[in-house]
Amino acid sequence: MSDFVNDFWNLYVIVIVLASILACAVLLIVQGKATFTPGKTMGHVWDETLEEYNNPMPKWWSWMFVITVVFALVYLALYPGLGNFKGMLGWTSVGQHKVEVDTMDAKVKPLYDKYMAMDLKAVSADKTAMEMGKRLYLTYCMQCHGADARGAKGFPNLTDADWQWGGQPEQIVETITGGRMGVMPPHAQLGGETIKDLANYVRSLSGLPNDSVRATKGQAAFTEAGCIGCHGADGTGMQALGAPNLTDKVWLYGSSEAVITETITNGRQNKMPAWKDFLGEAKVRLLSAYVLSLGAK
Ligand code: HEC
Ligand code: HEC
Numbered sequence: 568m569s570d571f572v573n574d575f576w577n578l579y580v581i582v583i584v585l586a587s588i589l590a591c592a593v594l595l596i597v598q599g600k601a602t603f604t605p606g607k608t609m610g611h612v613w614d615e616t617l618e619e620y621n622n623p624m625p626k627w628w629s630w631m632f633v634i635t636v637v638f639a640l641v642y643l644a645l646y647p648g649l650g651n652f653k654g655m656l657g658w659t660s661v662g663q664h665k666v667e668v669d670t671m672d673a674k675v676k677p678l679y680d681k682y683m684a685m686d687l688k689a690v691s692a693d694k695t696a697m698e699m700g701k702r703l704y705l706t707y708c709m710q711c712h713g714a715d716a717r718g719a720k721g722f723p724n725l726t727d728a729d730w731q732w733g734g735q736p737e738q739i740v741e742t743i744t745g746g747r748m749g750v751m752p753p754h755a756q757l758g759g760e761t762i763k764d765l766a767n768y769v770r771s772l773s774g775l776p777n778d779s780v781r782a783t784k785g786q787a788a789f790t791e792a793g794c795i796g797c798h799g800a801d802g803t804g805m806q807a808l809g810a811p812n813l814t815d816k817v818w819l820y821g822s823s824e825a826v827i828t829e830t831i832t833n834g835r836q837n838k839m840p841a842w843k844d845f846l847g848e849a850k851v852r853l854l855s856a857y858v859l860s861l862g863a864k
Contacts, residue, residue, distance in 0.1 A: 767785050
């Protein structure tokens, strides 16, 4: 693939680079032929005391310039630098990066293989594995779930015993491997009054202060509006759908009536990215073990 929009720029770069090197060479040759009068001054006087001798440059100095010119030509023949010319060695920064990554992968592979063969719970109890897991976590997961993995609004806390998508080893592996998409549909069509009733009922489920008359009406609406289809008849949620347990004290978005009203009215959508293609199975496994080690048992 060419880096230039058309061939003109390719030639432009080549001509400028070669012309500059040639100019240096010419300057060196011309200077090599200049005549000097060692010991004599050029005749200029500055500040009444400063005079200039007409001496040649030290030899080692001129040789350094010659070496620079030769080096530049050899370098440009071997490595990319002259427009689109790829250099005789075929070196690329991408290629070098790949070699380094492959070398590193080959080095750590036996370690990962060992963890691949172990039970996930055993991996989560392995000190070295958990140090690796923590480093991976801090690189790839921290932005969303926080450095302490306690999450934030919309990003689940991974250190508690409450699991939106399940806390069993295979469920955690599945979450990280394929990602998750939580969709709570909007219910604005129910109308403000019913939504207020529902919000009070939802708050009553976890023992928060509520208007009991509204909560009773909300309980009926919870069934009629189909909330039970995802959150279950008792509001304890359904991990297969990522529908949170509404009866505990853990909130993804917040427990105030205003936030719950907003959740029910406008719905919520939330995405946990998939990591299998990006990180590969072995790293996903280490991360799963790390998450498992964080969660309260
Ligand atoms: C771009 C933000 C983002 C990044 C980066 C991210 N996550 Fe998530 N993660 C989420 C969101 C959002 C959810 C909740 C999804 C939902 O509501 O359905 C989630 C959910 C989870 C869950 C499920 C929690 C539960 O209660 O069931 C686990 C486990 C998890 N993430 C682990 C990780 C790991 C490990 C990484 C790093 C490889 C990671 N996440 C990186 C946004 C992110
Ligand atoms: C199609 C399934 C589905 C239906 C129907 C549904 N929900 Fe949800 N609900 C979810 C999912 C999934 C989430 C989590 C969204 C996310 O991951 O961001 C959620 C989130 C919530 C939350 C936020 C919980 C928190 O921890 O912040 C509340 C409150 C809620 N739903 C109440 C209701 C009520 C009330 C109804 C009925 C009007 C209802 N839901 C209907 C799937 C559903």
